[in-house]
Amino acid sequence: xxxxxxxxxxxxxxxxKSSQKSTDAHLLFAQIDSISSDALKAQSYLLLSHEAAxxxxxxxxxxxxxxLADHQYGPAELAIAKNLLQGRGEKYVEGTAxxxxxxxxxxxxxxxILFLAKWYRLGGHGVKADLKKTMELYTRAIELGELSAAxxxxxxxxxxxxxxxxxETAQQLFAHAAYQGDIKALCGLGIVYRESKQLKDLEKAAxxxxxxxxxxxxxxxxxxxxxxxxxxxxxxxxxHWYAIASKNGSxxxxxxxxxxxxxxxxxxxxYTIARSYFERAIELGGSLSFGNLGSLYELxxxxxxxxxxxxxxxxxxxxxQDAQSMHNLANLYNTGTGVDKDRVLxxxxxxxxxxxxNQFSAFxxxxxxxxxxxxxxxxxxxxxxxxxxxxxxxAPAFCQAAYIALNESWTMAKPYLYExxxxxxxxxxxxxxxxxxxxxERDLPIVELLEELVxxxxxxxxxxxxxxxxxxxxxxxxxxxxxxxxxxxxxELGLGDAFAKLGAIYEEGELTKQDFDMAALLxxxxxxxxxxxxxxxxATLYLNGVSVEKDSTKAxxxxxxxxxxxxxxxxxxxxxxxxxxxxxxxxxxxCEMYKKAIEHGEDSAAxxxxxxxxxLQGDDNAAFELLExxxxxxxxxxxxxxxxxxxxxxxPDKTPQDAMNLLQNAAKYGNAEAALEIARIYESGIIQSPNxxxxxxxxxxxxxxxQVNALNKIAEFYWFGKGVDKSEYKAIDAIARLARAKKINVxxxxxxxxxxxxxVDVDFIRARHYFxxxxxxxxxxxxxxxxVIYRDGLGVAAxxxxxxxxxxxxxxxxxxxxxxxxxALNLFLNQEELGLAWLHRAAxxxxxxxxxxxxxxxxxxESNIESVNQGIKWLKRAAxxxxxxxxxxxxxxxxxxxxxxxxxxxxxxxxxxxxGGHPEAASELEVFESNAH
Numbered sequence: 001x002x003x004x005x006x007x008x009x010x011x012x013x014x015x016x017k018s019s020q021k022s023t024d025a026h027l028l029f030a031q032i033d034s035i036s037s038d039a040l041k042a043q044s045y046l047l048l049s050h051e052a053a054x055x056x057x058x059x060x061x062x063x064x065x066x067x068l069a070d071h072q073y074g075p076a077e078l079a080i081a082k083n084l085l086q087g088r089g090e091k092y093v094e095g096t097a098x099x100x101x102x103x104x105x106x107x108x109x110x111x112x113i114l115f116l117a118k119w120y121r122l123g124g125h126g127v128k129a130d131l132k133k134t135m136e137l138y139t140r141a142i143e144l145g146e147l148s149a150a151x152x153x154x155x156x157x158x159x160x161x162x163x164x165x166x167x168e169t170a171q172q173l174f175a176h177a178a179y180q181g182d183i184k185a186l187c188g189l190g191i192v193y194r195e196s197k198q199l200k201d202l203e204k205a206a207x208x209x210x211x212x213x214x215x216x217x218x219x220x221x222x223x224x225x226x227x228x229x230x231x232x233x234x235x236x237x238x239x240h241w242y243a244i245a246s247k248n249g250s251x252x253x254x255x256x257x258x259x260x261x262x263x264x265x266x267x268x269x270x271y272t273i274a275r276s277y278f279e280r281a282i283e284l285g286g287s288l289s290f291g292n293l294g295s296l297y298e299l300x301x302x303x304x305x306x307x308x309x310x311x312x313x314x315x316x317x318x319x320x321q322d323a324q325s326m327h328n329l330a331n332l333y334n335t336g337t338g339v340d341k342d343r344v345l346x347x348x349x350x351x352x353x354x355x356x357x358n359q360f361s362a363f364x365x366x367x368x369x370x371x372x373x374x375x376x377x378x379x380x381x382x383x384x385x386x387x388x389x390x391x392x393x394x395a396p397a398f399c400q401a402a403y404i405a406l407n408e409s410w411t412m413a414k415p416y417l418y419e420x421x422x423x424x425x426x427x428x429x430x431x432x433x434x435x436x437x438x439x440x441e442r443d444l445p446i447v448e449l450l451e452e453l454v455x456x457x458x459x460x461x462x463x464x465x466x467x468x469x470x471x472x473x474x475x476x477x478x479x480x481x482x483x484x485x486x487x488x489x490x491x492e493l494g495l496g497d498a499f500a501k502l503g504a505i506y507e508e509g510e511l512t513k514q515d516f517d518m519a520a521l522l523x524x525x526x527x528x529x530x531x532x533x534x535x536x537x538x539a540t541l542y543l544n545g546v547s548v549e550k551d552s553t554k555a556x557x558x559x560x561x562x563x564x565x566x567x568x569x570x571x572x573x574x575x576x577x578x579x580x581x582x583x584x585x586x587x588x589x590x591c592e593m594y595k596k597a598i599e600h601g602e603d604s605a606a607x608x609x610x611x612x613x614x615x616l617q618g619d620d621n622a623a624f625e626l627l628e629x630x631x632x633x634x635x636x637x638x639x640x641x642x643x644x645x646x647x648x649x650x651x652p653d654k655t656p657q658d659a660m661n662l663l664q665n666a667a668k669y670g671n672a673e674a675a676l677e678i679a680r681i682y683e684s685g686i687i688q689s690p691n692x693x694x695x696x697x698x699x700x701x702x703x704x705x706x707q708v709n710a711l712n713k714i715a716e717f718y719w720f721g722k723g724v725d726k727s728e729y730k731a732i733d734a735i736a737r738l739a740r741a742k743k744i745n746v747x748x749x750x751x752x753x754x755x756x757x758x759x760v761d762v763d764f765i766r767a768r769h770y771f772x773x774x775x776x777x778x779x780x781x782x783x784x785x786x787x788v789i790y791r792d793g794l795g796v797a798a799x800x801x802x803x804x805x806x807x808x809x810x811x812x813x814x815x816x817x818x819x820x821x822x823x824a825l826n827l828f829l830n831q832e833e834l835g836l837a838w839l840h841r842a843a844x845x846x847x848x849x850x851x852x853x854x855x856x857x858x859x860x861x862e863s864n865i866e867s868v869n870q871g872i873k874w875l876k877r878a879a880x881x882x883x884x885x886x887x888x889x890x891x892x893x894x895x896x897x898x899x900x901x902x903x904x905x906x907x908x909x910x911x912x913x914x915x916g917g918h919p920e921a922a923s924e925l926e927v928f929e930s931n932a933h
Contacts, residue, residue, distance in 0.1 A: 042073050049079065062092035069093075069100075074109025077101070081115070085125055098127055105137070113141045114149060121156070131160060150177040151185040158191050162391070167196035186212035187220035194227055202232060221245035222253045229256065235266025246277075251286025254278070258292060262301070271302020290317025291324030298328065298338070307338025318349070326353035327361045334364075347374050354385060359392035366400065379404050390416075395423035402428065410435055418444055424453055426460040433464050437473055446474050454486065462490035463498045470501070470511065480511035491522075496531025499523070503537060510743045516547035527558065532567030535559075540573065545846045550881055563593065568602035575608050591616060603634035607641055620650040631666070636673045639666040643677060647686060656687040667698075672705035679713065683722075692723025711738035716759035731760060747773035748782045755785060764795030775806070783810035784818040791825060800829070811838065816845035824853055843874075851878035852886050859893050868897060879909055887913035888921040902928060 046068060052061035062083075068076030077100050083089040084097035093100070101119065104112030117137035123129030135156060141149030154173035157166040171192045177185035190208035193201045209224040225241035228234040239260070245253035258277030261270045275296055281289035294313030297306045311332065317325020330349035333342045347368060353361035366385035368375045375381075383404045389397035398420030405413035414435065420428030429450075436446060447468060453461035466486035472478040483505070490498035503522030506515045520541050526534020539558035542551045556577070562570030571593045578590035591612035597605035610623035624645055631638035643659035645651050660681070666674035679698035682691045696717045702710040711734045717724050718731035732750055739749035751770030754763045768789050774782030787806035790799045804825060810818030823838030836857070842850035851874045859871030872893060878886025887909045894906035902910065910928070913921035 042068055042071070042076075046073075046075055046079070049076070053083075058088060059092065062089050066093060069103075072103075072107060074104040074107035074112055077104035077107070078109060078112040078115060081112075097125065108140075108144060110141055110144055110146050113137050113144070114146065114152075117141070117149070117152065131156065147177045147180045147182045148184070150174070151182050151188060154185065154188045158188065158195065162195070164196060164198050167192050167199055171196075171199060183212050183215040183217040184219075186215070187217050187223055190220070190223055190227075194223075194231060202227070218248040219245075219250065221248060222250045222256075225253060225256065229260070229266075235260070238266065246280070249284055251281040251284040252288065254281035254284065255286050255289045255292065258289065262292065262296070271296060275302055287317060287320035287322040288324065290314065290320060290322050291328050294325060294328060298332070307332070311338060318352075321356060323353040323356035323358035323361065326350075326356070327358045330361065330364070343374060354388065357392055359389045359394035359397070362386075362389035362392065363394055363397050363400075366397070370400075370404070379407065387416075390419070395420055395425050396427075398423065399425050399428040399431070402431065410439065414444075418449075421449060421453075424456060424458050424461075426458070429453070429458070429460050429464065433468075442475055447476055454489070457489075457493055459490055459493045459495045462486045462493060463495055463501075466490060466498060466501065470505065478511065480505070483511070491525060491529065494529060496526040496529030496534050499526035499529065500531045500533035500537060503534070507537070516541070520547040530565075532562040532565045532570060535562035535565075536567050536570040536573065539570070543577075545848075545881060547845075549846055563596070566600055568597045568600050568605065571597035571600070572602065572605050572608065575605070579608065579611070587612065587615060598630070601634075603630040603632065604637065606630035606635055606638055610641060614650070620645060624651050636666075636671050639663060639671060640673050640677045643674075647681075660687065667701065667705070670705055672702050672707035672710075675702035675705055676707050676710055679710070683713075692717070694723075696723040708738055708741040711735070711741070712759045715753070719760045735759070745774050745777060745779050745782070747771070747777070748779050751782060751785065764789060768795060775809075778809075778813065780810045780813035780815040780818065783807075783813070784815055784821065787818065787821055791821070800825070811841075814845075816842050816847035816850075819845065820847050820850045820853070823850065827853075827857065843877075846881075848878055848881045848883050848886070851875070851881070852883060852889065855886070855889060855893075859889075868893075879912075882916070884913045884916045884918040884921070887916070888918050888924075891921070892924075 046064075049061045049064040049068075052058070052064065062080070065076045065080050065083075069080060080089065080093055081097040081100035081104065084093070084100065098119075101112055101116045105116050114137075117134045119125075119127055120130045120134040120137065135153060138149040138153040138156070142153070150173045154170040154177070157170035157173070160166075161169075170188065174185040174188040174192065178189060186208050190205045190212065193199055193205035193208065205227055206224065209220050209227065212220040213224065221241050222245040225238050225245055228241060229238035239257070242250075242253040242257045242260075246257060254277045258274040258281065259265065260267055261274035261277065263269070275293065278289040278293040278296070282293065290313050294310040294317065295301075296310075297303055297313065298310035299305065303309075311329065314325045314329035314332075318329060326349045330346040330353065331337075332339050332346075333349065334346035335341065347365070350361040350364045350368075354365045362385045365375075366382045366389060367373065369378045369385065370382035371377070383401055386397040386401035386404065390401060398416045402413040402416035402420065405416060414432065417428045417432040417435070421432045432444075433446060433450075436442070436444065447465070450461040450465045450468070454465060463486070466483045468474055468476060469479045469483035469486065484502060487498040487502040491502070499522045503519045503526060505511050506522065507519035508514070520538065523534050523538035523541065527538050528534075535558045538548075539555040539562065540546075541548050542558065543555035544550065556574075559570045559574045559577070563574055575590040575593035575597070578586045578593065581587075591609060594605045594609035594612060598609060606626050606629075610626050613623040613626060614620050624642060627635075627638040627642045627645075631642065639662055643663050646654045646659035646662075647656055660678065663674040663678050663681075667678060675698050679695045679702060681687055682695035682698060684690065696714070699710045699713045699717070703714065715731040715734035715738075716722065718727045718734060720726065735750050735753050736746045739746040742749075747770045751767045751774060752758065753760050754770065755767035756762070768786065771782040771785045771789070775786055783806050787803045787810065788794070789796060790806065791803035792798065804822065807818050807822035807825065811822050819838050819842035823835045823840075823842060826832075826835030826838065829835075836854075839850045839854050839857075843854060855871045855873075855875035855878060857871070858867045858874065861867035861871075872890065875886050875890035875893060879890050891902070891906045891910035891913065894909070895902050898906065907928075910921055910925050914925040
């Protein structure tokens with residue numbers, strides 16, 4: 001009777017409606033004869049339960065569902081589970097929603113399998129998220145022929161296993177489902193081709209997205225927008241597709257549109273528009289926008305700053321499991337901004353956000369474990385969370401993970417440094433290059449990686465490529481032009497130190513012709529860009545008047561600026577300048593500089609500071625201990641200073657043999673300076689009788705350890721036969737080796753040794769021979785030296801014509817000394833106009849002797865007051881350059897034009913010249929002082 005009533009009701013129900021909504025697929029059947037009587041009854045009951053639910057007759061609804069469930073009917077069991085989840089039916093059925101869904105799954109009821117799989121994927125309502133069980137259920141559904149399960153399983157792989165194996169598996173699943181007509185699978189294929197490194201094909205990705213969208217999967221419009229936004233950077237197309245996606249109800253598209261306006265990404269920054277998009281996204285259920293909207297209020301962007309409103313949005317985001325909201329709220333609690341500071345709560349929120357995949361919270365959590373900050377210190381957990389952060393997209397975390405891995409081994413750390421470097425992380429790049437250089441490794445394509453980063457204007461990559469081409473690392477040849485190109489680019493991008501490095505190459509003349517003017521220009525650019533090295537090096541040029549007008553005041557200003565910016569070279573230079581002044585206050589200032597340099601890790605400053613301890617504190621033992629602490633690779637001269645203190649009896653409880661033991665032990669570990677000092681001790685005989693054979697051996701050892709300057713002593717020993725058989729050939733060879741090591745013209749270098757008698761006998765004939773060889777290579781210094789030889793008849797008949805020719809060739813190459821010599825010789829030959837022209841050119845290059853000669857020339861024209869003033873001007877320039885002859889001649893000229901009476905200025909310069917050791921000035925001063933008495 002009851003069943004009959006049901007059938008009558010159904011007949012009336014279907015007969016009264018002229019149109020109906022489509023029925024669920026599992027309720028449709030094509031051939032009535034193929035369905036059993038029981039199945040038909042069950043479907044009828046289920047339909048009737050739906051109508052009862054619509055009429056809110058829940059008692060009747062659940063009576064029908066219970067009766068069907070008693071007969072193990074899966075659709076009814078799933079319906080009960082869904083009702084219970086919606087808070088209906090607890091008084092009509094026994095058991096939980098999960099239990100009812102599980103029963104339906106046990107019947108192999110596909111909708112139930114898909115329902116429970118999704119439940120396990122998302123978690124909630126008493127069920128813990130479990131991807132493994134989700135995947136098992138989707139796999140079961142696939143076996144039962146459900147194509148959508150393959151698609152859903154594919155999405156799990158691309159969202160949770162963002163590695164190539166995951167993308168490959170997803171591709172196979174999507175391809176199978178797409179072949180059978182699943183349009184969502186087409187969109188999944190687009191994601192695979194967009195995200196996979198090995199399978200990446202952006203054209204295919206766009207095609208699949210557009211096909212999926214065109215066939216009806218409207219959600220794919222967002223993926224297409226994301227492709228254009230984040231990958232191909234076609235912002236107008238991104239805006240277009242995000243707009244389409246947002247019209248189709250995509251909260252993610254609205255959120256991303258908001259972020260584009262928030263960041264000025266392809267559009268002008270407009271916080272008002274951004275806020276409206278975030279608000280619309282929230283209205284559509286988008287949890288991601290709570291954090292972004294709250295951030296506008298936190299920072300006062302487009303709205304009045306309002307922490308309470310920001311916190312309200314963040315709290316709503318936390319309730320909706322938005323990781324960014326959790327992170328932002330954690331930051332406020334961590335710093336006590338807008339709320340009472342609560343770092344425990346902050347850390348709890350960071351943990352929650354990290355579990356949801358927030359890369360920044362994972363990084364903060366890693367920091368807490370690394371430093372033991374409200375967490376038990378654990379490198380293992382810090383490493384875990386740094387990796388999570390890195391793999392979620394926060395590239396600096398790769399570097400942090402690498403630094404922890406370094407505690408285990410370089411081999412463990414290197415892959416993480418490489419990953420960080422590929423993402424442009426500067427600390428990773430520097431550590432990777434430094435580590436591979438020190439380990440002499442070439443197993444990674446470092447140069448290629450840096451070149452890729454240079455194209456992205458990575459400033460550190462530019463500088464490091466400059467270093468590599470300067471030094472010839474990683475299998476590349478030394479190439480000055482390439483080094484120059486990359487240093488210039490790094491400098492133009494704002495790295496002043498790169499300009500300074502290029503300037504040093506020009507100053508030293510190692511890879512290119514020495515050019516002090518170019519060095520000065522580059523140091524100036526480096527200094528302007530804030531480079532401490534640039535300021536320090538430029539200061540040295542000003543101090544010595546190299547390519548710039550000598551200016552000790554400017555030099556000190558630059559040194560001080562660089563030292564204040566923690567440039568240790570400037571600290572040491574300042575210390576040396578102060579110490580040389582010798583006054584108590586100056587020495588105190590020097591000591592402060594040396595101490596500051598040591599505090600900044602510059603162990604070599606211990607040499608200067610040890611002198612401070614000895615002089616100011618009178619404690620030689622403390623000075624010795626400081627040197628003991630600092631000696632090593634960073635202070636190779638510290639042990640030499642220690643040995644000197646012992647030998648000069650400043651350390652009474654140590655013997656000269658202790659000094660030798662110190663030096664020999666240091667040399668054993670590669671200290672070339674220690675070996676050089678041992679050689680000097682054996683040569684000088686300051687401890688025992690001279691032993692030239694041992695001295696020669698130790699000079700050789702010093703060379704082998706890297707102190708190439710010892711080659712001068714090797715040359716001397718061979719030339720004079722000291723402790724070794726005399727050999728002029730080997731002596732010259734040693735000088736030539738030193739020249740090559742210093743990248744100096746060999747012929748010029750050997751010639752200078754013979755000209756000046758450096759470590760060999762003076763021999764002008766040999767000097768001329770080598771200078772002529774160098775002159776054939778157009779060497780300016782050699783040409784000038786030949787001019788002097790022929791002018792003065794050194795080892796050859798004087799020849800003024802040849803002399804003028806050599807001076808002129810050298811002067812045209814820019815050598816200031818040759819300009820002076822050419823000017824002076826022309827004056828001597830009464831070619832005044834030509835002589836003065838060359839002297840003025842030398843003066844423009846700040847060649848001090850030209851100041852004196854110009855001063856003499858103009859001073860002799862006593863009848864012309866303007867000429868005398870010119871003479872005073874030039875002599876003052878010389879005096880200000882500390883030229884003793886200039887000081888003396890200026891004093892005499894001032895006296896002569898002051899009725900032969902010394903003015904205060906004249907006396908000042910006379911005393912300065914005398915105190916500097918000028919003999920005529922000293923005699924004149926003695927006469928003046930005796931007359932004054």
